[in-house]
Amino acid sequence: SQQGEEDPQALSIQEGENATMNCSYKTSINNLQWYRQNSGRGLVHLILIRSNEREKHSGRLRVTLDTSKKSSSLLITASRAADTASYFCAMSSTDSWGKLQFGAGTQVVVTP
Amino acid sequence: DTAVSQTPKYLVTQMGNDKSIKCEQNLGHDTMYWYKQDSKKFLKIMFSYNNKELIINETVPNRFSPKSPDKAHLNLHINSLELGDSAVYFCASSQDRLAGAYEQYFGPGTRLTVT
Numbered sequence: 090s091q092q093g094e095e096d097p098q099a100l101s102i103q104e105g106e107n108a109t110m111n112c113s114y115k116t117s118i119n120n121l122q123w124y125r126q127n128s129g130r131g132l133v134h135l136i137l138i139r140s141n142e143r144e145k146h147s148g149r150l151r152v153t154l155d156t157s158k159k160s161s162s163l164l165i166t167a168s169r170a171a172d173t174a175s176y177f178c179a180m181s182s183t184d185s186w187g188k189l190q191f192g193a194g195t196q197v198v199v200t201p
Numbered sequence: 202d203t204a205v206s207q208t209p210k211y212l213v214t215q216m217g218n219d220k221s222i223k224c225e226q227n228l229g230h231d232t233m234y235w236y237k238q239d240s241k242k243f244l245k246i247m248f249s250y251n252n253k254e255l256i257i258n259e260t261v262p263n264r265f266s267p268k269s270p271d272k273a274h275l276n277l278h279i280n281s282l283e284l285g286d287s288a289v290y291f292c293a294s295s296q297d298r299l300a301g302a303y304e305q306y307f308g309p310g311t312r313l314t315v316t
Contacts, residue, residue, distance in 0.1 A: 119301040131205070131291055131307035132244075175242060181301025188257050189300045191244040 092116065093178045093192030101198045108165040110195040112178030113158075119181050121154055121161050122189065126175045135163075135176075168199045204228050207292050207308040214282055215316055221278045222311045224292030232256075233275040234293040234305065235267060244291070250275055251298040279313075287315045 096111045112121070120139050124132040138145045138154045138161065145152045151164040165172055175196045179189040205226045214220055226233060234257075235247040249257035250269040264280045275292060292308040 122301075122304065124307075126242075129310075131309045132293075132305075133307070134304035137304060177244065181299075186299045186301050187249060188246050188259075189305065190246075194242050196242075 092180055092182065092190030095176075095178060095192040095195045097195060098193070099196045099198075101200065102168055103200050104169055106168055106199075108168050108172070108197050108199070110163050110176055110197070112161045112163070112192050114161075114178075114180055114192075115159065117183045118156070118159075119183055119186060121152075121178060121180045123150075123152060123161075123163050124177045124179060124191075126177065126194070128174070132177065165197075168197075170199050170201045173197060173199045204306050205292055205294055205308040207290075207311050209311060210309060211312050211314075213314045213316065216282055216284060218282050219278070219280045220282060220313070221276055222290055222292075222313075224275045224277070224308055226273055226292075226294040226306070228294055228296075228306060230294040230296050230306070231272060232295045232298045232300070233269065233272070234295075234300075235275065235277050236291040236293060236307075238289040238291060238310070240288070248275075248277075249298070249300070256298055282313075282315045284315050287313055289313070 122137045123135040126132045149166045154161045175194040177194045178192045232251045234249045238244045248267045253269045266278045269275045289310045293305040295303040295305045
């Protein structure tokens, strides 16, 4: 069964605006990761946040994790047309370190 | 210099045929994976190998048979292809079998179309 659910399913913004997407999950997790997928390409790892961390930054990306609410958010600041992609959260549950379970993704379109 | 490569990129075949997809990683990783991404972009793990040993086998029909000749290669053979097998198949690798602890590197995908 699908572990992560993402919201919104699709997001359309203009260059320079911020994009925020959320991921909710059902069971206890070890870590949570975010990936980007450009159209017709493989997934690219963006950031990993551990279950004992609350916030993490990488360049224009900011990820938060609230284990009490079983949710995470990804913020892309000052978006660019090149940020147009699908974004996925992925997590491994505490009883299953060996596999990542992915959300359905948020499709982000950044218009110049 | 491609980290994870897959061949072929596109595969169009008829129902009932048998086909293979090949994957190679040059990252020195111990663990490799096969994922299936459906038309709604939902990505689901199929298999995982660690140092040539199968460690994850999700509820995948036994028409799908992975093979890992060495830790840098993981191939996927599919027998008696069905329409529902149409999807994009991704190979990935990670440093260690603890999938949650390490980032995964994905190949470019193989788009399989069964007619």
